[in-house]
Amino acid sequence: MFLTLGTDLSGLAAPASDFGFLLHKNPARPQAIDVTGGSAHVFYPEATDERCTAAVMLEIDPIGLVKASRGKAAEGFTLGQYVNDRPYAASSLLAVALGKLFRTAMNGRCDARPELAATAIPLDIHVPALPCRGGADFVARLFEPLGWTVDAQPVPLDPEIPEWGASRYVDLRLTGVLRLADALNHLYVMLPVLDDAKHYWVGLDEVDKLVRAGEGWLAAHPEKDLISHRYLAHRRYLTDAALERLTEADGAELAEEPPEDSVSLAVERRTTVADVLRELGARWIADIGCGEGALVGELLKDPMIGELIATDVSARALIAAKRRLHYDDLPDRQRERLRFLQSSVTYADQRLAGLDAVVLMEVVEHVDPPRLPALADSVFRAARPGAVVMTTPNREYNVRFDSLPAGEFRHPDHRFEWTRTEFQTWARSVAARYQYAVEFRAVGAVDPEVGPPTQLALFRVEEAR
Known part of the structure; x- marks a missing residue:
């Protein structure tokens, strides 16, 4: 050999x-x-x-x-x-x-x-x-x-x-x-x-070996599922464990590294969304596309929130969220406030109807553009919450990330990234179609030339104003 x-x-x-x-x-x-x-x-x-x-x-x-x-x-x-x-x-x-x-x-x-x-x-x-x-x-x-x-x-x-x-x-x-x-x-x-x-x-220690050897490249590899499956001898429980850990690594925005001594943009985004929900007085909330449950963990700290619904299209992501939040170890009252549902943002789901607020934090850019009308219909017509809080990257700000090559997106799964004008045009069109009022806010420090790193739209149903 x-x-x-x-x-x-x-x-x-x-x-x-x-x-x-x-x-x-x-x-x-x-x-x-x-x-x-x-x-x-x-x-x-x-x-x-x-x-x-x-x-x-x-x-x-x-x-x-x-x-x-x-x-x-x-x-x-x-x-x-x-x-x-x-x-x-x-x-x-x-x-x-x-x-x-x-x-x-x-x-x-x-x-x-x-x-x-x-x-x-x-x-x-x-x-x-x-x-x-x-x-x-x-x-x-x-x-x-x-x-x-x-x-x-x-x-x-x-x-x-x-x-x-x-x-x-x-x-x-x-x-x-x-x-x-x-x-x-x-x-x-x-x-x-x-x-x-x-x-x-092949046992559990092989998961550690795979994640360690694959650091920096395997999470973004288009064949990561197949690679993990074969490397771990087709043992499904090991493959699931490896993919969960790779998903955690892949879930961090690749280029969203703020300047030293500043608060992480991911933390600032969660904090901003939580503040908006408190401002709305929302008590019944769904986090659509919850991923590993970072925002849900933040919202669970607020005793005024009555029920949280965490949804994701990926069953694996929901398992990872439960583990991150130590769901099985939560006090009974906390577990009663929290529900996990497997659901797609592009399909109507009556289990999400009539809530005070729905959050789509860094979700819309993961949807193929032809499916955006279906997303809007499922959220704004079928679910029709009192408010929708949506965040998405500001593409104009990408030039401020030294580690991001020109023309590339912040995450390998992004289907697109909007400029401020593009996001506001889409959001105003959706608001007009479904009778919502919309306002826009910045997340992160605002650059005088290219704006904030993340943009936020707050939709409120008009008859509720």
């Missing part, structure tokens, strides 16, 4: 041999460690100022692997324990070896070259025999969203007999400009995902 990682550090004014510092492995000294069923070796086929390549070779003893394994072999296939592809193809065995060999590098630490560890560098990775349940196109689906250029060539069953077709293995080459820590974590997760198998028992 074999893998190479190479770089030339072009454009960084550093000798390519500094790659050894990043990997914490001296190019002049081959190293080896014991792993399950064998040993893993690191050596450098080349290490010059111009080019450096580190090779990982994993030697697996099938008999040693069987002796070290837990669990019972499949009935009727005892020979399969000893005669298989594990010594020759990349798998979870190689992923575990990478984790042991390069643990410090995977954490992004390098005391000798800290600036290099934090820098995206040109990398190329070669895995000559990678089992892939899904084919070459599936490899691209996993790696291309992470910034890699993918060349996955199917390996023929027998080069001498082409009519037999391709095997389930690919010869994989990845090229890209990434931090070494990110590249190693990508491999650590994706190798067992592509193989769709693990050589050891």
Whole structure:
């Protein structure tokens, strides 16, 4: 089993041999460690100022692997324990070896070259025999969203007999400009995902490993559900736990990092919405699209609120909200005030009819534009609360976020983001159609040129005024 990682550090004014510092492995000294069923070796086929390549070779003893394994072999296939592809193809065995060999590098630490560890560098990775349940196109689906250029060539069953077709293995080459820590974590997760198998028992500790290795990239990956499902050996309860934790990470607005020493924008938004509800004197309230329940937790502190309904289209989000709020441990009176309902904002739900107020905090931008009329109808006609409090990002303010590339939204699930004029035009049209009055408020510090980071619309039913 074999893998190479190479770089030339072009454009960084550093000798390519500094790659050894990043990997914490001296190019002049081959190293080896014991792993399950064998040993893993690191050596450098080349290490010059111009080019450096580190090779990982994993030697697996099938008999040693069987002796070290837990669990019972499949009935009727005892020979399969000893005669298989594990010594020759990349798998979870190689992923575990990478984790042991390069643990410090995977954490992004390098005391000798800290600036290099934090820098995206040109990398190329070669895995000559990678089992892939899904084919070459599936490899691209996993790696291309992470910034890699993918060349996955199917390996023929027998080069001498082409009519037999391709095997389930690919010869994989990845090229890209990434931090070494990110590249190693990508491999650590994706190798067992592509193989769709693990050589050891998968339990709750694997959820921690997945979330840790996937920090900063897995939550926004378009295939995160499939990756989690395969990595966790198709155990649904583990997958649900991982996705809940990834949802928490993904739920934080990616670019909404306010200046230091100021209150978090997310906290300020919740506080502003809670203040508006108190101003209205609302006692029967629904938080539509409650997510992990941050606003609900804030509102529960107010003893004047009689009933809170937390809704979300995602059952997983509702489970996460209950856990965040420690619902099962709440006093009886608190639990009686709080209800959780699975519901979609674009469908009429009579369980939400006639409330004092409905909140849509950072929800509307997650709805596809063609579904906005359905949202308006379900909220303003079918539910028809006394008031609606709606917040959404102000797109004009995005230029103030240094970490947000031009033209990108604040969150990967946003379908659009409105300017102040666009939001006010839409809100006034909805208010006129459903006989509501509307006013607009700022959330967060108002920039004299681009306005506040978040905009708020307060709708009040006209006959109630």
